[in-house]
Amino acid sequence: MIKRLPALLGVLFISLSILVGFGQDHQAINIQQLNAKLAAGELDKKAYMDAVDEWVNQQFASGVHFERDTLVSLLATWKTVAWSADSLDAYRINYYINLSNNANYANREGESVYFLEKAEQEVLATHGEKPLMVAGRKCNTYIDKRNYRNVIATYEKERAYIERFPELIRNKQLNLNIAASFINVLNPTVNAYAKLRDTIRLDQTIALAEQIHTELKARIKPEHNTAFTVNFYMQQLHYYKHFTLEDNREKAREALHAMRHALFGDTTRPASLVGRLQPVLATRLVEFFLKHQKNDSAAHYLAELKAIPGVFTDHDFTLNHFEAELLANQGRYREAYDRARAATSAIDSIQSILVDDIDDLLYANTDAEFSRAELQAAEKSKKQRLVWLIGVIVIASAAITTIYLMMARKDRKARALIDKLNNAVNIQVAAMEELTSQAVREEQQRLARELHDSLSSTLAGIKHQVNLLAMDHPTNPLAPKLEEIGGYMDEAYAIARGKSHQWLQQADTLHETSFKSRIQAILDTALPTGKYIKTIDIDDDALAGITIATRIELLRIIQEAVANIIKHAKSKLVSVLLYQEDNQLTMVVSNDGKESPGRPVPGIGIQSMQARANQLGGHLTVQSTNAGTEVLATIPLP
Secondary structure (H helix, E strand, O other): OHHHHHHHHHHHHHOOOOOOOOOOOOOOHHHHHHHHHOOOOOOOOOHHHHHHHHHHHHHOOOOOOOOHHHHHOOHHHHHHHHOOOHHHHHHHHHHHOOOOOHHOOOOOOHHHHHHHHHHHHHHHHOOOOOOHHHHHHHHHHHHHHHOOOHHHHHHHHHHHHOOHHHHHHHOOOHHHHHHHOOOHHHHHHHHHHOOOOOHHHHHHHHHHHHHHHHHHHHEEEEEEEEEEEEEEHHHHHHHHHHHHOOOOOOHHHHHHHHHHHHHHOOOOOHHHHHHHHHHHHHHHHOOOOOOOOOOOHHHHHHHHHOOOOOOOOOOOHHHHHHHHHHHOOOOOOOHHHHHHHHHHHHHHHHHHHHHHHHHHHHHHHHHHOOOHHHHHHHHHHHHHHHHHHHHHHHHHHHHHHHHHHHHHHHHHHHHHHHHHHHHHHHHHHHHHHHHHHHHHHHHHHHHHHEEEEEHHOOOHHHHHHHHHHHHHHHOOOOHHHHHHHHHHHHHHHHHHHHHHHHHHHHHHHHHHHHHHHHHHHHHHHHHOOOEEEEEEOOOOOOOOOOOOHHHHHHHHHHHHHHHHHHHHOOEEEEEEEEEEOOOOOEEEEEEEEOOOOOOOOOHHHHHHHHHHHHHHOOOOEEEEEOOOOEEEEEEEEE
16 A cells, blocks of 8 residues: 555665765664653654654664664564554554564574564565565675675566566556565666676566566656656666676666756755655775776765765775775875775674574564564574575585586686697797707718718819829929828818718708607607507608698698597507608508597598698598508698
8 A cells, every 4th residue: 555655665775885974863762752752642653663763763874773672672662553453454563564674774684584584474474465574685785795796696586476566457456555666676686687797587577677666657657756766776777787787887877867867956845854764875986986997076975975984894895995995096006005904904893793693583583573483483584594594504615616526627627728838839849949950960861962062072173183193203302292191181071072972961860760759759748658558650761852731740640540539539549651652651640549429520630631732732532440540641742
């Protein structure tokens, strides 16, 4: 019924915003004085209930929260009056909501949810309809803790019910208190989808919110405070989409303007209501200006937020986080670091509070009521929650085990990646050493040719001249000396000619030895000697005239063939054969294992080897039989 909207919704929306003062001195009148006025007949029951409710909200607005028993004692007379007549059922709901809000401000989430469950029982007893109090509180608590998955999980439990809201409102089958509180659930849910970058679910949820809002506007007068509040939060849904998910600066700015207009466009609204919502807008403005490095504007709204009493679990974290970002934008990195550490400390405290709250949750259910019947019900609830606690421990243990297995798997993948990298490095090293070997060989061949073509020819010419001189002047006393010099020249010629042939032969030997050693290094790296028997045969002169680029491609084919042996073949014998035949170079990499059966198309490894052979103008085949697997590559010689 619309008449109960102010009593219920005014409290429900507290969980979505930070409260500010009502413009009154909250010490001007206290609850004891209100009790005295009720006893003296100066206030009727409803006036008394409204006054007490206002006083409690003023305490919350100024950052005051109570021990549970203290607030229960202060509200004892209020509770008695609320349960004195059926017409005061809305105040019975508000009684538990006040206790829930108080627990929430003190970071006692378990106790807060417990009292909201009591409030829901009152709603069901009065209206026979399911409210969204607990779901809304849980969603907002989880969003404060940055636990986006739990926000969505809570929403999913209620989604089918909330999706019926447009029809239920249209057919007047749903109490408007409950209908209007849809925003308590959908607001944090849209925020969570934006953080998780789930565009589809975010758009679906906003569309659902707009459908519900359309039906509500047809039932609630525009001047009603509920319509004002829901409209404000509807604008924030679009801000989450444009700012967080899409990172669309202009649309996010438009959403902020829409929020500002929704808040300040109607000057007839109570200052207390505007004050509840203003910090929400200020928070959005700070994060927007910080992101786009409008530091003066960010500092202005941050100062506004700092002046508001901290009534939420993430208040200190939010302020420290914003200050750290602002200082970093200004280049004051040391101060930013200190603020960031303070923010981390604040969020750690929140998590500690949440863990400690398990005990508070059990305590709230055992000591919440004073009658025997309620105590027995609380004991039953305690057992159920103990089962829940055990379940949490089991789930946590399973989660830890899962995380450990995931880390182990990640570690294995990392090692595999390192091995792959090492193999790539080995190939690069092999290529570099092949280039070095080629350079040495070519230099030796050049020197050999110089010895053979230049020095040997020169020595032969000198010897010929000496012989002619000896023959032309046989009686000359120098003739014997010339013959002796001729003998020395024969020895020098023989040495030079022999050395040139030796260097040419050594160059070819070095070429073949270097290539063979590279193949051996690849096999030894990938195939442990104790597990595999490896042989390498390279025919003499098989590599004569083969370019360095071709040799590198051959090494890569061998590497991929060995990788396939590791992945697919169960073998013990591995051999590499390289020989020249019919003006082509043939390479065979074989093993005594078999490729995995049933493979419809060649794998990436085989395709890679075939592509390399094709680039060299040749072709490559893979044959697998019971005797083993053979990779055969043929490359035409230049």
